[in-house]
């Protein structure tokens with residue numbers, strides 16, 4: 001109910017922005033027949049996320065059973081090193097500073113690039129597919145653990 | 157973290173990290189808290205933290221000795237079986253060769269705990285084997301990684317009593333066991349020894365809880381051990397964990413640190429040298445000076461909070477170099493009333509931060525405890 005007036009005032013304020021906002025409004029009605037998000041749905045979405053966090057936490061802490069189940073049992077580490085041995089609570093992973101120029105790689109890198117670098121160098125393992133479930137789970141855990149950190153993209 | 161731990165931590169922080177003011181002298185703990193004269197009070201920025209420290213690799217901690225001598229410290233080698241991890245083995249070999257090559261030689265070596273990674277017989281015996289390169293007397297204290305597979309059985313067979321004392325050239329040395337008195341987190345959950353060890357071996361695990369402590373019996377022993385010692389003579393205490401509260405979630409403390417300081421309070425010159433933190437660390441509490449040692453295996457990052465203001469942070473390391481951020485220490489006890497700790501950090505000329513960008517906390521972070529070890533399978 002309160003959304004419509006604010007959209008209208010936005011349109012009135014700026015013609016240029018108005019055309020973009022109008023496009024958004026036009027797309028909106030296509031899904032207008034859907035119901036508002038329900039608490040049950042929110043719970044499902046949150047649980048789907050936390051399941052990734054849980055799996056990522058276990059991978060990050062060297063849980064062999066989880067690594068095997070996700071097809072990365074022989075690649076994440078070959079030396080007994082686990083991510084959490086240098087990054088307890090995912091500290092010093094700095095997901096909020098990516099993407100950035102990463103000195104060790106001497107290139108512009110994403111968090112996934114950095115995860116794979118750590119797998120290859122300190123862990124002496126083998127790179128994993130950046131689109132793999134294991135990578136997404138690691139990313140989920142690292143970013144979840146840094147909840148509250150302020151975005152500082154590019155920061156050394 | 158439990159409310160109790162949180163409360164204790166806040167209490168310690170209020171003493172060690174005052175915001176812009178000197179601690180109130182009426183506080184009991186405050187009277188024991190001597191703050192370095194050159195410390196700038198106020199917000200602890202990275203810039204302030206390094207600005208007032210001399211750019212030297214040596215910490216100067218004035219205590220007296222009858223005659224000059226040196227000793228060496230190695231800790232936190234975290235050995236896996238040789239077949240799994242050769243880097244950790246190589247670094248122990250290097251440290252041992254360097255200690256043995258000291259000229260003039262060190263009077264003795266202290267091994268500060270975490271010889272093994274998972275407490276296995278094979279790992280502990282590998283450690284003994286590698287340290288045979290060092291011919292001077294060796295004294296060992298245990299780390300949590302050495303202990304919780306068989307509850308110290310193998311460690312005891314190899315090294316004897318975990319706490320001990322000896323006098324050397326006018327200094328009383330005490331080795332403490334800060335690891336064996338962890339609360340039982342395994343029986344109720346029917347853990348195997350390997351599972352018990354696995355939780356203990358995870359620094360940021362939530363299952364093993366606040367395991368680091370000295371214990372009433374050992375405090376009494378320490379009090380008795382010091383009863384006949386001149387209160388103006390130097391005392392050096394070795395422990396795996398720091399004897400104050402830095403960051404309880406990682407057991408960067410002993411839970412009964414206040415009782416420890418009650419026992420040590422009458423002594424004017426006490427130095428605590430500890431492992432476990434795998435990082436350069438310095439603090440002063442009352443008359444006690446506390447110095448954290450490097451690991452040979454890998455460096456831990458500084459904790460997200462609680463880093464003592466008196467610590468000049470170590471340099472942010474290159475994770476691609478297994479020899480960066482790690483090493484061993486020479487401790488010089490001079491006739492001119494000084495104890496100098498020299499960090500031998502391999503691959504670095506500068507041990508300490510030279511600019512805020514050199515600090516691992518240059519990227520500010522807010523992090524939170526893990527959850528999976530409490531959700532599943534336990």
Ligand SMILES: [Fe+2]
Nearest residue numbers: 232270299432
């Ligand atoms: Fe350690």
Ligand SMILES: [Fe+2]
Nearest residue numbers: 270299300432
């Ligand atoms: Fe330890």
